[in-house]
Amino acid sequence: MSDVRVREVGLRDGLQIIGTFMPTADKKEWIDRCVAAGFRELEICAFVPEKYIPQFRDANEVAVYASERPSLLPAALVPNLKGAERALAAGVGKLVCIISATEAFSQANLRRSKAQSMEELAAIVRLRDRAANSEYRAIIQVGISVAFGCPFEGRVPDSLVLSAAVAAAKAGADEISLADTAGQGDPGQVRRVFRALAKELPHLSHAAHLHDTRGTGLANVLAALEEGVGSFDASIAGLGGCPNSPGATGNIATEDLVFMLEAMGLDTGIDVQRLLEMRAFVAERLPEVRLFGHIGHAGLPKGFVPAHRSRAMRAS
Amino acid sequence: MSDVRVREVGLRDGLQIIGTFMPTADKKEWIDRCVAAGFRELEICAFVPEKYIPQFRDANEVAVYASERPSLLPAALVPNLKGAERALAAGVGKLVCIISATEAFSQANLRRSKAQSMEELAAIVRLRDRAANSEYRAIIQVGISVAFGCPFEGRVPDSLVLSAAVAAAKAGADEISLADTAGQGDPGQVRRVFRALAKELPHLSHAAHLHDTRGTGLANVLAALEEGVGSFDASIAGLGGCPNSPGATGNIATEDLVFMLEAMGLDTGIDVQRLLEMRAFVAERLPEVRLFGHIGHAGLPKGFVPAHRSRAMRAS
Numbered sequence: 001m002s003d004v005r006v007r008e009v010g011l012r013d014g015l016q017i018i019g020t021f022m023p024t025a026d027k028k029e030w031i032d033r034c035v036a037a038g039f040r041e042l043e044i045c046a047f048v049p050e051k052y053i054p055q056f057r058d059a060n061e062v063a064v065y066a067s068e069r070p071s072l073l074p075a076a077l078v079p080n081l082k083g084a085e086r087a088l089a090a091g092v093g094k095l096v097c098i099i100s101a102t103e104a105f106s107q108a109n110l111r112r113s114k115a116q117s118m119e120e121l122a123a124i125v126r127l128r129d130r131a132a133n134s135e136y137r138a139i140i141q142v143g144i145s146v147a148f149g150c151p152f153e154g155r156v157p158d159s160l161v162l163s164a165a166v167a168a169a170k171a172g173a174d175e176i177s178l179a180d181t182a183g184q185g186d187p188g189q190v191r192r193v194f195r196a197l198a199k200e201l202p203h204l205s206h207a208a209h210l211h212d213t214r215g216t217g218l219a220n221v222l223a224a225l226e227e228g229v230g231s232f233d234a235s236i237a238g239l240g241g242c243p244n245s246p247g248a249t250g251n252i253a254t255e256d257l258v259f260m261l262e263a264m265g266l267d268t269g270i271d272v273q274r275l276l277e278m279r280a281f282v283a284e285r286l287p288e289v290r291l292f293g294h295i296g297h298a299g300l301p302k303g304f305v306p307a308h309r310s311r312a313m314r315a316s
Numbered sequence: 317m318s319d320v321r322v323r324e325v326g327l328r329d330g331l332q333i334i335g336t337f338m339p340t341a342d343k344k345e346w347i348d349r350c351v352a353a354g355f356r357e358l359e360i361c362a363f364v365p366e367k368y369i370p371q372f373r374d375a376n377e378v379a380v381y382a383s384e385r386p387s388l389l390p391a392a393l394v395p396n397l398k399g400a401e402r403a404l405a406a407g408v409g410k411l412v413c414i415i416s417a418t419e420a421f422s423q424a425n426l427r428r429s430k431a432q433s434m435e436e437l438a439a440i441v442r443l444r445d446r447a448a449n450s451e452y453r454a455i456i457q458v459g460i461s462v463a464f465g466c467p468f469e470g471r472v473p474d475s476l477v478l479s480a481a482v483a484a485a486k487a488g489a490d491e492i493s494l495a496d497t498a499g500q501g502d503p504g505q506v507r508r509v510f511r512a513l514a515k516e517l518p519h520l521s522h523a524a525h526l527h528d529t530r531g532t533g534l535a536n537v538l539a540a541l542e543e544g545v546g547s548f549d550a551s552i553a554g555l556g557g558c559p560n561s562p563g564a565t566g567n568i569a570t571e572d573l574v575f576m577l578e579a580m581g582l583d584t585g586i587d588v589q590r591l592l593e594m595r596a597f598v599a600e601r602l603p604e605v606r607l608f609g610h611i612g613h614a615g616l617p618k619g620f621v622p623a624h625r626s627r628a629m630r631a632s
Binding site: 149150151152153154155182183184186187188189212213214215216217218219221222223249253256259260263264265293294295297298301302303304305 | 465466467468469470471498499500502503504505528529530531532533534535537538539565569572575576579580581609610611613614617618619620621
């Protein structure tokens, strides 16, 4: 068992803004590499219409493949009921449904109102319940976009995030993930909002999807970690980025996050050396894509010991 | 009065690895821009022999200029007694003396043993005391290199850092700055070592010189901040870097640090908009130098309010 869960989202969040289609065989190899590196959970694709994101036209094949890896919990983004149907049919273990903290971002990004998102979520939950049996019951994770700042509305009141989380819980969400979609949050705010969330919904799992757009990604992770958040999203080499800000990073680089957590003595179950190999694999298969992250350039520091080894050394 | 002090070190730590000489007039303009942006303290140069770092051949003129700005505390690196003499003659307000936590780094970087560094420090303190009068008494800041990891020795035991700090205090240091010279520290370690330092030397000022080589710069700042550290070094656009690791960052970018602190509601007294102008100035005057940092690409988030304004808004 790991102390903290790191979820690799490169296959979904990283690929969705990349113009060229990554071959299905490469995606499967990427999944295999993730499994070998020790990931227990991956976001593998989005079940969206092919005309919107052609990158995910092989979503079904990728999802079936990931669902057959015994140690892996695959998560897929489902923007609507149709997507949820496809994900459930593929046997995906976790459905990620996105709602927005603000009305403006909901309209711009999801093309519907917050109220309509909640209705869709409730319908997805009912569908999941009907599809559930003794062997398979998909987890519903609700991701709340722009929870720490909105590119349209600016500062987002904590109360807006909490009311969205409470509504999602009432609709049947199993997990709440707060997303710093545009990298606007600061550690004080991240700490405050997650603390309030833990108080409001203590029985739900809480996760964080924090971006590094303004360099605060790992500091925000630290703040969330100290409030008991147990699961963090990241993408290898920080894939994903901000399509609208050239040179700006989006996702936290998985290798940087795992390095920091392991250096702190927190066992992630993930082998950071294999992450560096995975970074090289991505660089080779996606040569046109800009890679971010620090460990990829600087390497691991001399004397670095992963958490499970440093623990064993102290115990012996 | 600011809640946290941010010290710009670009003029010293940033320039020292740059091959081309920055004209003295540009350095003075840079100092003026720092004063206008609200900095109270700058590291402006190193008093080193010209044959080692030709960049600082105008150290005296730059130091005299900075010392004449009434609102500014200029700090200069003095590697030895000769450098301290020159700095004191120029009226520099703070002398920065470097010692190393490890013997290997001391030999490689300072070309003397730790014991010799301590003797030099004691001699500098005596010189400072002799030069002091009712109007001028330079502050002695001791920077402890590789306090959170050594590129030669790997992990650095906390006890080594603390004993170096205690010895420096005994020799007459007014302030202790712990440096993550190679960006090897993690937030847990930073927290632990600064906590122990505050316990050991509660009457001295403590500062942090943290690098972002492995992406942990701001997370380490957060950890130090929570342990009461009140002063942080950074350089505009992350100038400085790691000469031995292409693509790897060194210093935390000042604009990213000030953004994070101000967003957290901590008043730095520094205008982040002026930092973005300063970044453009540096880009223009040092066109061959690679700039780092996030805010320079992504800009400030919509709705960003600096700490003094958000405080005033809450009060009204």
